[in-house]
Amino acid sequence: MASRAAQRRRLLRQALHEETLITQHIREGRFQRSLAVVAALASLMSGGEVAYEHYRGSYGQQIMYTPIILSAGLTATGVAAAFNRLIARRLLPLISLLVLVDGVVGFIFHVRGIARKPGGWRVPVNNMIMGPPVFAPLLFGLSGYLGLIASFLRRENDPAALEPIADRVPDIGLRQGRGLRAALPRLTREGLIFEHHVREGRFQRNIAAVAGISAFFSGCEAAYSHYQNGFQYRWLQSSPLLIAPLLTLTGIGSIWSRRLATTLLPVISALALSDGAMGTFFHARGVLRKPGGLRLPLYNLIYGPPLFAPMLLSASGFLGLLAALLRRPAHT
Amino acid sequence: MTSQNPAADHLLPVDPQSGSPLDPRRQPGYYPGFSTLDQRAFWDAATRQTVMDRVEQVPAIRFFDGGEAATMQAICNRILPQDDRDPERRIPVLNYLDNRLYSGMSDGYRYEDMPADGDAFRLGIQAIDEISVHLHAKRFTELEMAQQEEVLETIHDAHPPAGGNIWKRMPVDRFWLLLVQDIAAAYYAHPWSWDEIGFGGPAYPRGYVRLENGKAEPWEKDEQRYEWEPPPGARSGGYRPVGGGRPHHAPPGQSGTH
Amino acid sequence: MREPIFGRFDPPRSSDHLLGPVQRLKTPMRHYRESEEVDVCIVGVGSAGGVLLQRLSRAGLRVVGIESGPFWDVERDWVSDEAGSHKLYWNDLRITAGANPITLGENNSGHGVGGGSVHWAAFAPRFHPSDFHIYELDGVGVDWPFRYDVIRPYYEMLEREMPVAGPARFPWGYPHSYPYGPHPSAGVGDVLIKGCTKLGIPVVAGGPVAILSGSYGDRQHCIYRGFCIQGCKVGAKQSTLYSHVPDAVACGAEIRDRSMAARVNLRPDGLVSGVTYFDAAGNERHQRCKLVVISGYAIETPRLLLNSASPGHEKGLANSSDTVGRYLMVQAGNVILGRFPQLIRLYKGPPAHALTEEFYETDPRRDFARGFAVQTVGPLPIAFAKQMMVAKGAWGWGLRKVMMDYNHWATLGLLGELLPWADNRVTIAEERDGHGLPVAKVTYGLKENDKKLIEFGKRKVMEIMSAAGAEEVVQEARYAHLIGGARMGDDPDTSVVDRFGCSHDIPNLFCCDGSILPTQGSANPGLTIQSLAARTANYIIAQSDRLSQGLRGLPEEPPIRHDLSPPGTYQRGIPRIPWPARQS
Numbered sequence A: 001m002a003s004r005a006a007q008r009r010r011l012l013r014q015a016l017h018e019e020t021l022i023t024q025h026i027r028e029g030r031f032q033r034s035l036a037v038v039a040a041l042a043s044l045m046s047g048g049e050v051a052y053e054h055y056r057g058s059y060g061q062q063i064m065y066t067p068i069i070l071s072a073g074l075t076a077t078g079v080a081a082a083f084n085r086l087i088a089r090r091l092l093p094l095i096s097l098l099v100l101v102d103g104v105v106g107f108i109f110h111v112r113g114i115a116r117k118p119g120g121w122r123v124p125v126n127n128m129i130m131g132p133p134v135f136a137p138l139l140f141g142l143s144g145y146l147g148l149i150a151s152f153l154r155r156e157n158d159p160a161a162l163e164p165i166a167d168r169v170p171d172i173g174l175r176q177g178r179g180l181r182a183a184l185p186r187l188t189r190e191g192l193i194f195e196h197h198v199r200e201g202r203f204q205r206n207i208a209a210v211a212g213i214s215a216f217f218s219g220c221e222a223a224y225s226h227y228q229n230g231f232q233y234r235w236l237q238s239s240p241l242l243i244a245p246l247l248t249l250t251g252i253g254s255i256w257s258r259r260l261a262t263t264l265l266p267v268i269s270a271l272a273l274s275d276g277a278m279g280t281f282f283h284a285r286g287v288l289r290k291p292g293g294l295r296l297p298l299y300n301l302i303y304g305p306p307l308f309a310p311m312l313l314s315a316s317g318f319l320g321l322l323a324a325l326l327r328r329p330a331h332t
Numbered sequence B: 001m002t003s004q005n006p007a008a009d010h011l012l013p014v015d016p017q018s019g020s021p022l023d024p025r026r027q028p029g030y031y032p033g034f035s036t037l038d039q040r041a042f043w044d045a046a047t048r049q050t051v052m053d054r055v056e057q058v059p060a061i062r063f064f065d066g067g068e069a070a071t072m073q074a075i076c077n078r079i080l081p082q083d084d085r086d087p088e089r090r091i092p093v094l095n096y097l098d099n100r101l102y103s104g105m106s107d108g109y110r111y112e113d114m115p116a117d118g119d120a121f122r123l124g125i126q127a128i129d130e131i132s133v134h135l136h137a138k139r140f141t142e143l144e145m146a147q148q149e150e151v152l153e154t155i156h157d158a159h160p161p162a163g164g165n166i167w168k169r170m171p172v173d174r175f176w177l178l179l180v181q182d183i184a185a186a187y188y189a190h191p192w193s194w195d196e197i198g199f200g201g202p203a204y205p206r207g208y209v210r211l212e213n214g215k216a217e218p219w220e221k222d223e224q225r226y227e228w229e230p231p232p233g234a235r236s237g238g239y240r241p242v243g244g245g246r247p248h249h250a251p252p253g254q255s256g257t258h
Numbered sequence C: 001m002r003e004p005i006f007g008r009f010d011p012p013r014s015s016d017h018l019l020g021p022v023q024r025l026k027t028p029m030r031h032y033r034e035s036e037e038v039d040v041c042i043v044g045v046g047s048a049g050g051v052l053l054q055r056l057s058r059a060g061l062r063v064v065g066i067e068s069g070p071f072w073d074v075e076r077d078w079v080s081d082e083a084g085s086h087k088l089y090w091n092d093l094r095i096t097a098g099a100n101p102i103t104l105g106e107n108n109s110g111h112g113v114g115g116g117s118v119h120w121a122a123f124a125p126r127f128h129p130s131d132f133h134i135y136e137l138d139g140v141g142v143d144w145p146f147r148y149d150v151i152r153p154y155y156e157m158l159e160r161e162m163p164v165a166g167p168a169r170f171p172w173g174y175p176h177s178y179p180y181g182p183h184p185s186a187g188v189g190d191v192l193i194k195g196c197t198k199l200g201i202p203v204v205a206g207g208p209v210a211i212l213s214g215s216y217g218d219r220q221h222c223i224y225r226g227f228c229i230q231g232c233k234v235g236a237k238q239s240t241l242y243s244h245v246p247d248a249v250a251c252g253a254e255i256r257d258r259s260m261a262a263r264v265n266l267r268p269d270g271l272v273s274g275v276t277y278f279d280a281a282g283n284e285r286h287q288r289c290k291l292v293v294i295s296g297y298a299i300e301t302p303r304l305l306l307n308s309a310s311p312g313h314e315k316g317l318a319n320s321s322d323t324v325g326r327y328l329m330v331q332a333g334n335v336i337l338g339r340f341p342q343l344i345r346l347y348k349g350p351p352a353h354a355l356t357e358e359f360y361e362t363d364p365r366r367d368f369a370r371g372f373a374v375q376t377v378g379p380l381p382i383a384f385a386k387q388m389m390v391a392k393g394a395w396g397w398g399l400r401k402v403m404m405d406y407n408h409w410a411t412l413g414l415l416g417e418l419l420p421w422a423d424n425r426v427t428i429a430e431e432r433d434g435h436g437l438p439v440a441k442v443t444y445g446l447k448e449n450d451k452k453l454i455e456f457g458k459r460k461v462m463e464i465m466s467a468a469g470a471e472e473v474v475q476e477a478r479y480a481h482l483i484g485g486a487r488m489g490d491d492p493d494t495s496v497v498d499r500f501g502c503s504h505d506i507p508n509l510f511c512c513d514g515s516i517l518p519t520q521g522s523a524n525p526g527l528t529i530q531s532l533a534a535r536t537a538n539y540i541i542a543q544s545d546r547l548s549q550g551l552r553g554l555p556e557e558p559p560i561r562h563d564l565s566p567p568g569t570y571q572r573g574i575p576r577i578p579w580p581a582r583q584s
């Protein structure tokens, strides 16, 4: 009995130690490997979703293959980045950036796709529901964003101390040149500062904002697809519509308020995370309940309630939690 | 107010519980307040034109002469009774039917043993009057509702007691299908009938978003059923096979589906 | 909301010839002089004619299509309304007769550029390999002059050109995948899926149907409005008007619309010299050409051949075997209607969107040869009222009452193979049309095997309907898909055209449309008709040197020509999954 209690205590202590260690790593921006893996997973999921969403759209244009290829690339790179620092520093940002750009291009194509449907944007509700999902490409870009951040981070086993920012950011020709020539180095410099903050784990505001924005997008998707379903399950189908805007507000609010970021943000994020999990469960149930059930697995998967969509809300929640653990830049 | 008398003095459908007649409505059917015409701004211009012309430019009677038109009107009233509709909301099926015959719009075929459509109608009207006289010694227009239905039922059953020389020129069951089909086609082409049965009407450029489980579009209405039965004494309320169940020409489907 | 943003939809402002909301005819049409001898004259720009016109003009031949109906501007001419779409059908007089006369009109052929493909439901399944030799296998009907492997590359090609949406694996016949993904199921499809699943019958959903489940160039994704049989204004449902005719016009083909071909003329040496037709104003005209292809549908093709009788061809052109007009076939097309306690709203979604071919092949346990398919159908109110008139014998108050339950009914279609018989045929009637041309008379009667098949098939579909939860099930007898009348075969004594569509009697006279099919299985014929048209076109192109000299083409299978597909065909859609063929 006693030994068992001791064992339990030891386990608990260990767990607590792990926990503080992880928290510390996050606070200090030393979690490149884990975030790379998270980015890889996110990319796998969103790639999977795009694959079947675009299958629904029959790959009517060749550009519809790009997100599939890129997400496969990002998944592979993310996993590789967990093992290899060089890949994490060099390849990961490149692929991630491509994914982000593809998300934006996709967004433009989807807006155009709706415009070309009969009635176009003059019957917006119909065509947004039945046409290409407008915000889905931006949500797809999220995994790219994660990969990009991961590439800036330090690895878990890096030394805790970081050389001061001034040493890393040479103040080159800030005042010389005009226009673009002037802007570029400044951009670069600001980029460098941002990167430094990330490496120090001081990018709470950024992640919180992204969590808020992505929650907004998935809230919109939920709104119109649940509207299509006529809110048959009133409370269940309304829940993301209540939680997503809250997360959006707190996430954006966290840009200004550290308080918000450490109090309300984690609570609402946890809510979003679990609502997404619940949604996934109910969507899976919905798929099984479609006529034909498992006898038409692929068909019911693509035309049943979308399995991955609630997971995207969960992903926003995850980002919010992450943000709560992070620090803010020292000089504010 | 329960009516004990089955041979009622009205032509209105009744509430099966109380047996009392249901007042005529602006829009019978289980979708009160549903109006396809209200959605017409969402239709494309060509469709709107076609449907609005149908509603607003009712063609005059030009094919049937006065007497024929009166009999034909009475026939239409029984083949597709509209007594449960407000008088100003009755669909002028006779006018549409007359217009089809007048303009020679054909379905693209004729049975070998049938006369041309227009002649078939003229002969049919004659035969119906002959049956009326045979059964009740009156013309069709002068009969009670139940008697009129009785006359038509003999044609539905392909067993007309009179008009033999006409039926030699025109198989009775083919005439029945022609008659019912044309009147039904006129009635169910009208947007008021779509409201009655809950059909969404034209749907271009805006299509549908709720495809499954019989869900209503945001602009459609949910069903609100009420119970009703045909007027007491009506014979057309039940369902019997065309030809009355006796062997006859098996009627093939009249409409394209696949 | 009572109005779209910016108010109601107005008529199109552009003066272009519009084919859907975005697609338009980009190039002005070329015009040939009548005195000019063109390479090919095609009578009827319908399902087969449209594909032929496109192929031949893309290969550089000078082609004129003579079409009795209009060259539709779909934004202006078509309506999203059942009664208003009457003009899409062949409404000229035909006589129907026989022991089981078939209803024609909206039940059958088309009129206007695109022909029957304008108003088809667009179910586009392939024939099974067994369909090509049912005499050998089952001792009924007749064998085709070639086997499945000859037509397979054309199926694959046309499935991309149309394109056909369908499941990733179509399990029956020769298993295959589709280049466009399946459509969502609507009320009726769900009923078929439920019923089949309950009975353990495999079923596929969302196709195969030639309706876009994704954009295709300037053609748009289906909006699930259910007016397919009224002509799809959206441009989602394939018709050759959308998929092939624009490319044909761009390649220099001419279409003379509202022009009714009256007869095919012969030169003194017995070869075809051209076509006499009545133009839109009713004037008689002649077009000279080196070769004629008749693609006028299973009724009009035999009618034109018979009406073209001339000295030396007293029984009609290409009719030395007395086969023209014979072996006319329909498919059993019974509609089974079931009433459900819950709402269905069968008018939503394309009528064609789920099917099973589990009963397609001959089953030795049944007492008849061949089989049937079960498909979704979606009658709009007028069609539904006519069905109720027959299926329930409804009229009067009964009709009004059952119609009020329109949204509670689901409808499934039987599609059963009926066999070819010599006395089911097209002949010439006494009556004449507006141009003074004798009209066609169609005689049809069922035989023993046909009746047994219909009886069994209809019971099976009723069973499926009940299994899906219908509380009342009724049915109406109906026939669908008229084909035959100028069948192909190797033997000139029993067929009208050879395996490439060239008439046995006259080397520069071809027939190519539904009329040349020797049998039609239990698959809707549209895909096969268009695939055969692509093959005949390839043949004419490959043999053009000989044919233009008046010589009979060599009996060689033409090469497959992917380069003659409309541009962009191979840049769209999903790669084909090479499912292994089943041993048969």
Ligand SMILES: Cc1cc2nc3c(=O)[nH]c(=O)nc-3n(C[C@H](O)[C@H](O)[C@H](O)COP(=O)(O)OP(=O)(O)OC[C@H]3O[C@@H](n4cnc5c(N)ncnc54)[C@H](O)[C@@H]3O)c2cc1C
Pocket: B256, B257, B258, C043, C044, C045, C046, C047, C048, C049, C066, C067, C068, C069, C106, C107, C108, C109, C110, C111, C112, C113, C114, C115, C116, C117, C119, C120, C121, C122, C123, C124, C229, C259, C260, C261, C262, C295, C296, C297, C298, C300, C301, C304, C352, C481, C482, C512, C513, C514, C515, C524, C525, C526, C527, C529
């Ligand atoms: C309601 C309905 C639903 C259908 N659904 C399906 C389906 O889901 N799947 C399927 O595969 N099939 C379906 N079909 C059948 C399909 O439409 C036809 O089999 C096919 O279109 C026949 O093609 P065709 O080339 O033989 O003739 P058509 O496409 O009819 O072409 C013939 C053309 O020739 C023209 N023409 C005829 N005679 C002359 C002349 N003398 N001079 C000038 N022009 C002339 C006509 O105007 C017409 O345009 C359906 C048919 C109907 C009626």
Ligand code: SF4
Pocket: C211, C212, C221, C222, C223, C224, C225, C226, C227, C228, C229, C231, C232, C233, C234, C235, C236, C237, C349, C350, C351
């Ligand atoms: S259901 Fe689709 S294919 Fe059919 S008419 Fe409507 S948009 Fe066209």
